[in-house]
Amino acid sequence: MSAAGTTAEGVPEAGTTTRDAPGSPAGGHVLVVGEALVDVVHRADGTVDEHPGGSPANVALTLGRLGRAATLACRLGPDEHGAAVRDWLAESDVTLAPGSEGAERTSVAAATLDGTGAATYEFDITWDLEAGPLVHEGALAVHTGSIGAVLQPGGAAVLELVRGAREHATITYDPNARPSLMGRPEDVGPQIEELVRLADVVKVSDEDLEWLVPGRAPLDVAREWQRGGPALVVVTLGGDGAVAITGDGGTQRETTVDAPATTVVDTVGAGDSFMGALLDGLWTEGLLGAHRRDALRAVDPVRLGRVLAGCVQVAAVTVSRAGANPPRRAELAARG
Template identity: 65%
Template sequence: MPHRSPHVLVVGEALIDEVRRPDGTTDEHPGGSPANVALTLGRLGRETLLAAHLGQDAHGETLRAWLADSGVTLTPGSDGAAATSVARAVLDGSGAATYDFAITWDVAPGTAATEATLAVHTGSIAAVLEPGADAVHDLVLAARERSTITYDPNARPSLMGTAEAALARIEPLVAAADVVKVSDEDVEWLHPGTDPVEVARTWAARGPAIVVVTFGGEGAVAVCPAGEVRVAAPRVEVVDTVGAGDTFMGALIDGLWERDLLGGDRREALRAIDLASLSEVLERCVAAAAITVSRAGANPPRRAELANR
């Protein structure tokens, strides 16, 4: 039975993050970039569906419980993997993570946006890794008429091959999207030595209403038809950066939803967003991300926590 109430459909990987710390200790946390975005939206009180690719194993059970606890609903067929994927993150002394993966990805047949799907979000591994990447691209194009499309390239070089190969997948999705969020680190990999904001301007000229570049602890810059806006990030003690960008992305979708800017019929209104409104949205995004980096793993805030910031 299709979900008839307004919701966001997130399409992409849910996996186990195995985090190895500088002191040699190891923790396991549920994660995956799109799953973290779905989790953020669920914790902010938004109805969210996640089309994932989980195994019917212990790791899959962990992920199902984690998602359900935050109100995220898995779409039919999301349990069709032979085994649940694992990402191994090694943290340096500053808490920044580098990754390697044991991952498979595909989209269950029949996964699609409906009339009640206000937005479709995808990104990271799911938008690049075969065999599911083609299905993701087709789903996004089919959903554009009725849904806002949001996208975060969230590059994983160890899985995505060369930057040139990744760009062949990433740039068509940028052009199809209404909202793009990208980190300065991703831009440096994709376009070495290029000013990230200049890349954002180039991408915005190809179709998106909003392109946001995040700069970690230095905040974010957004490009839209009304101009550009920059916000600073709150100063916090960083435990690790796992899930911070995904929290920002989820809060961005939530902020646009709050302003009635999601849905295919709101595309022109989204393009007309003013800089003051966009700045307010981004201020909340950096506040949400700051909460996530202040604690271990991908652990985004719930709405009540964010309301107190």
């Protein structure tokens, strides 16, 4: 034991939570790369709300609320929407990476909710990534996904960043498809498949898989993805929970978890909060960092089940209230 709450490799022991400055050797941090924007939510009753959001930003926010050091590389403008996003992130202790505030304007997503609370999106967004190194050895993991991973010109820069980060960081990826912006599956499929091959962990919804590979069972696609590179592929099934696929040497294992019963207000940010909780759980289990890649690939079902149970708990809280509003650590503890 090198310090209280950490292993000799410098990662937190299972069951511990820490907050360390980004880059500190004891705890490290997660770098999240991708869009931050404002969701303009049109509800079925005719009301309209505005909430800061963006898939990667929601992941960073979830990590911050769970007490983890998270840094977000995004693009914000000098406008009211940008100020709202900055304040929202700061309240949850998320650090903005240098170069994140150089956009001409802050992007906007219009979300329309149906009677069940499910959201469809239309986007007014531009995306690029500030030149220069963003990743350093303090990053235990680098997460990207959704629009920021594929929309050009920033998507190409994100791909190169991910390739370079694999040397010392766990790579996590969530395709989080946005058909209205991404176009046809064949337009973005090659980029998504390349990121899947580079990733150690992929989180994907069954709906995304149905859109990306129509006509095939989502779990069959996920199994194929896992054989192609990632140590772990997690498929979320909405109210039916999630399935995690792991394997090494050609033998795959599947671990399932049910979603807790909850009243759904809307689904905005649900998958992103699941992703943030997935990173948090893997961090707690000491499975983040390139030096833990073999351990991640060999993770046993009991440990993985603990991680997934935390993910569905966090997502259930998020869908029970409006907007991307994941719980804080203390709130989860109070709920038991």
